[in-house]
Amino acid sequence: MKRIILIIALFYFWPVQAQSIGDIDYGMYDSVVRLDGNIYRIRRIPEGDFEILRRRHEEKCRSLIRTVTGLGNIQRALGSKYRVLFAEDQYGYERLYEISKGDQMVIYFPEDEGGEWTYYPEHKILGYYGGHESDQAVNLATGETAEKPVAVSPNRVFLLSGMHDGQDYMEYTISRWNSETNSYVRLVSVTEIFKQVKNSMERLGYPGYVFHTFWVGNKLYFTAGSGKYSSITVPWP
Amino acid sequence: MKRLLFVWVVSVFCAWPVASGQERDSVGTVKNYTVGIHRVQVTTTELDDEQFYEAVSPDEIRYYALNPSIFDSLAEPYRIMLDFDSIRSAIGDRVKFEYNKYDWMNDEKEYISSFTVARGRKIVFRAVYPVSAYFPDLDIITFGWWDNARFYPTNIETGQLEPFPHEIIVSDNNSYRIIQALYPNDYYTIQYWDTGAERFMHLCTLGDLGIPEAAQVFWRSDTLYLYTSYYSPGSYIKIDFTKL
Numbered sequence: 001m002k003r004i005i006l007i008i009a010l011f012y013f014w015p016v017q018a019q020s021i022g023d024i025d026y027g028m029y030d031s032v033v034r035l036d037g038n039i040y041r042i043r044r045i046p047e048g049d050f051e052i053l054r055r056r057h058e059e060k061c062r063s064l065i066r067t068v069t070g071l072g073n074i075q076r077a078l079g080s081k082y083r084v085l086f087a088e089d090q091y092g093y094e095r096l097y098e099i100s101k102g103d104q105m106v107i108y109f110p111e112d113e114g115g116e117w118t119y120y121p122e123h124k125i126l127g128y129y130g131g132h133e134s135d136q137a138v139n140l141a142t143g144e145t146a147e148k149p150v151a152v153s154p155n156r157v158f159l160l161s162g163m164h165d166g167q168d169y170m171e172y173t174i175s176r177w178n179s180e181t182n183s184y185v186r187l188v189s190v191t192e193i194f195k196q197v198k199n200s201m202e203r204l205g206y207p208g209y210v211f212h213t214f215w216v217g218n219k220l221y222f223t224a225g226s227g228k229y230s231s232i233t234v235p236w237p
Numbered sequence: 238m239k240r241l242l243f244v245w246v247v248s249v250f251c252a253w254p255v256a257s258g259q260e261r262d263s264v265g266t267v268k269n270y271t272v273g274i275h276r277v278q279v280t281t282t283e284l285d286d287e288q289f290y291e292a293v294s295p296d297e298i299r300y301y302a303l304n305p306s307i308f309d310s311l312a313e314p315y316r317i318m319l320d321f322d323s324i325r326s327a328i329g330d331r332v333k334f335e336y337n338k339y340d341w342m343n344d345e346k347e348y349i350s351s352f353t354v355a356r357g358r359k360i361v362f363r364a365v366y367p368v369s370a371y372f373p374d375l376d377i378i379t380f381g382w383w384d385n386a387r388f389y390p391t392n393i394e395t396g397q398l399e400p401f402p403h404e405i406i407v408s409d410n411n412s413y414r415i416i417q418a419l420y421p422n423d424y425y426t427i428q429y430w431d432t433g434a435e436r437f438m439h440l441c442t443l444g445d446l447g448i449p450e451a452a453q454v455f456w457r458s459d460t461l462y463l464y465t466s467y468y469s470p471g472s473y474i475k476i477d478f479t480k481l
Contacts, residue, residue, distance in 0.1 A: 103356070103357075103358055103396070104357070104358060104359065105358065105359040105360075105361065106358065106359075106360055106361070106396070107361040107363060108360070108361065108362055108363060108364075108389060109363045109364075110363055110364030113363070113364070136363070138361070138363060143351060143359055143361035
């Protein structure tokens with residue numbers, strides 16, 4: 001008798017258990033977008049389901065991104081190969097003049113930009129504020145313009161990085177880990193995907209207002225306006 | 238009444254940093270420097286408006302303000318090239334420029350975003366600057382938005398910034414001179430004429446004396462007068478140089 005009750009209980013709880021460990025599989029997709037040989041599947045999500053997933057995964061995706069703040073701490077994190085030239089201004093704010101990497105490279109920072117210096121050691125990226133509090137970021141290994149990491153998938157295969165333009169637009173880029181180059185390689189921007197979806201404003205929302213982003217497996221979840229909850233399935237490597 | 242008191246407390250709190258200004262600890266101090274075989278005592282004193290204008294007539298200030306070219310003739314005793322195409326042909330392939338395109342008011346233009354110098358050092362600008370000048374005798378290239386803006390004076394062989402004499406003001410007795418270089422911000426170095434070596438030698442910087450920024454700079458014999466707005470409120474400063 002006990003065995004029968006156990007089997008019935010297992011049968012009853014099984015679907016809930018499967019759902020709670022991670023993703024919700026809806027089976028069908030609203031849109032399929034092909035860009036640069038990759039296929040992205042887009043799906044609208046009911047608000048309730050989105051919130052359940054968000055509570056479980058959003059913070060985790062952010063907590064995987066290590067940050068170092070304060071220019072003195074950033075100098076320590078960069079080590080002796082780099083030299084961070086900075087000073088406090090008369091109001092106590094940190095002003096960064098330059099970051100140099102021995103005789104190989106020097107990066108000069110404009111006088112009227114700065115504040116909220118954040119270094120992402122795993123990505124070698126320094127983020128800060130530019131004009132109109134726009135996001136600025138530079139890769140300290142190459143000197144090239146970069147984007148601030150926003151959400152990394154728990155298996156670290158996928159990365160979402162984003163930049164606020166200082167006005168009313170947040171631009172996100174999806175990257176995927178490439179084990180050959182040992183780095184994240186850009187795949188596509190969220191805006192590019194929205195552009196390929198018919199009536200995307202009505203169905204997905206406004207790409208500049210994408211928020212609450214998090215990863216579950218290879219699915220990127222986000223909201224893009226009132227009542228608009230969606231996911232993008234990104235191909236595995 | 239309580240609300241009024243709250244507003245008053247908040248307003249005093251907000252205004253406090255502006256009203257109190259930056260603490261200054263170096264003015265009024267005496268420092269000794271050795272230059273070559275000489276020892277020089279440097280004394281900084283704060284003056285009020287009246288004392289400052291007793292030493293320096295307002296006419297002179299106006300003269301300098303209206304005639305900035307007087308500094309140019311001192312600051313540029315070298316050949317100067319201003320046309321970018323000529324600069325590029327003079328430099329040759331020792332420097333590789335990289336550009337960023339900016340769509341400002343739909344007038345797309347390219348500006349230098351980074352460049353790599355002869356010894357392979359990469360120089361990255363996080364703001365855009367056009368090339369402003371090249372000095373073939375010094376092998377220095379400068380950047381800036383205006384004719385007289387010479388930022389980041391870079392030696393194109395080494396890629397190192399070199400303090401560039403943006404302004405040189407020599408004392409009327411030729412014993413001292415102050416040089417303003419635009420690196421990393423305003424940077425002022427004071428030099429002393431060493432009669433033994435027969436050349437100007439480094440004495441100190443204004444930063445050493447607790448004065449990071451200066452304007453209205455004048456010499457009267459062995460005394461340097463200047464105004465600094467770095468501290469709030471701005472101050473007139475007198476710096477006496479005495480040979481020991």
